[in-house]
Amino acid sequence: MEAKNILGGNTEGHLRPNLSQIERLKQFARQSASMLNLDRLDRELDQKLDREIASETGMSQPTKAAVIVIGGGEDKVQDRKILRAFVESSGGTSARIGIIPSASREPDIIGRIYSDIFRDLGAEFVDVFDIRDRRDRYQDDPGRLLDDFTGVFMTGGDQLRLCAIIGDTPFALAMRERVHQKRLVLAGTSAGAAAMGHHMISGGSSGETPHKEIVNMATGLGILPEIIVDQHFHNRNRMCRLMTAISSHPEMLGVGIDEDTAAVFEHDNLIKVVGRGAVTIIDPVEMSYSNQLWVSNTAPLTVHNLRIHILAAGAEYNLIKRVPISPSV
């Protein structure tokens, strides 16, 4: 995973050649400050340059948030911290937001609920991408459609339904491309969160000794290809099913997200935690043994050496180094 970007892009191949001249200038100034060991100056310079670029070019301040993965049950009436963070990351008052309600059996109702919220939170423009079919009009020229948006939000419902409707369609591919190119912020809650990985948990159970049947897997949208997401995490006692999923996909990283909590995946390969609960990381990189290959679907599993981090709001995790970042205490 070293040289690769967690979003599936390659830092050598994809992102560096796309750095604009402005970004190069920024980087040079930042490096100068960094070489002088002026950390605060470094950050201030960075923020100042971001603001100047935004005002000079008329662009909104470039966001670092790439993908916002929400564990379901996010606050929709009070502070709306997570949904507000999504609107801010999408450009704040310049945000142009598309809502994908396809996971839901009531796309009209849920589309309207989120439209109202995002408008209320100050977004400039909100539309519902009412995709109900793999071949409907949204697939005609999805790149051109999406170029008019700064953020996309995938609602809850059923992740299998969502992926059956949009998985691997031109629309989904165009969306993924724009996220990786930093042109679009993508958020998903509940089913919309589960679908982020390439390997997706589609169902399962709790309250049992871990065994293969405790979790069902399917293919997700591959937005975060190296991540397996689980949501409503501690709320529905899903530690075991994510451990089970990860133990049969040891090249992946498990990310379990509680309700009203978000894991914000940034372009600099950090996860930042926002909201009321915790984000749990299950890292199998040191897994030395699992009996998965030899036992029946109902037999209890043996799994050696999983590494777990529980991260509350404010905590950060470095996806490249695979280490949580200790706050300065």
Added chain:
Amino acid sequence: MEAKNILGGNTEGHLRPNLSQIERLKQFARQSASMLNLDRLDRELDQKLDREIASETGMSQPTKAAVIVIGGGEDKVQDRKILRAFVESSGGTSARIGIIPSASREPDIIGRIYSDIFRDLGAEFVDVFDIRDRRDRYQDDPGRLLDDFTGVFMTGGDQLRLCAIIGDTPFALAMRERVHQKRLVLAGTSAGAAAMGHHMISGGSSGETPHKEIVNMATGLGILPEIIVDQHFHNRNRMCRLMTAISSHPEMLGVGIDEDTAAVFEHDNLIKVVGRGAVTIIDPVEMSYSNQLWVSNTAPLTVHNLRIHILAAGAEYNLIKRVPISPSV
């Protein structure tokens, strides 16, 4: 933990000087076989010597099992694998078993149930230690009483009740001493399992983001002083409460035991897993950060670097090295 025995004894001080001449002979023969790299011969020799010693001295075959910690709900009517293993470890047809039903509010009934089972499984003698008070007759000369027994079984019920009645009494101390001296096999199920540690989980909840109030701690019997036991483990979704308990006692090792499953702690510092479910080990030795000290009882926890092993029947764990033993596959 290096030089210390997990049972709280000291391998230098306690156990080595107690090696009988017969055991020295055994050890010499075993070493010879081992030096010749004859593993099977080594084991066969070991078993043969054990049998010969048993027949020559009239002693029952020395058991390696010291403490059998059962996650509750053990099979009482069919194979009775775990209860049978306890009777075997206590001497089989020579087993003399005492039952402590003090955790239960119905000590008569539960005492009778287990008496019938242990007799049915072939134990030579079974009695119920009907301890209901910290100052009753069982405290008069507990050493002399216990010297007449080879195994003690603590039933389920309420671990707080059990510890309130026998914790730190002469009876409990005499029992612990005999376990560490390999003179007594001790088993406990459910509440009787929870009470094994020095730090004991007395209650808690699940289905919530980990926070300090998710688990209540009290003082246990200290039979396995460096272990925090949790029982009905995956069955009642207790991963989080044990993680929470361990993150505030990082010098301990967490052992979560499923129903109808036992962690057999042997005198050679191995845990062996028996039964239908799994034993889960939570090792905080690499825990690099926890916010426990700075947050309120209801705030979500941040905990970095817990190591987890899930161990099904047949799996083994080395308590000194703190590593699971990989089966030869």
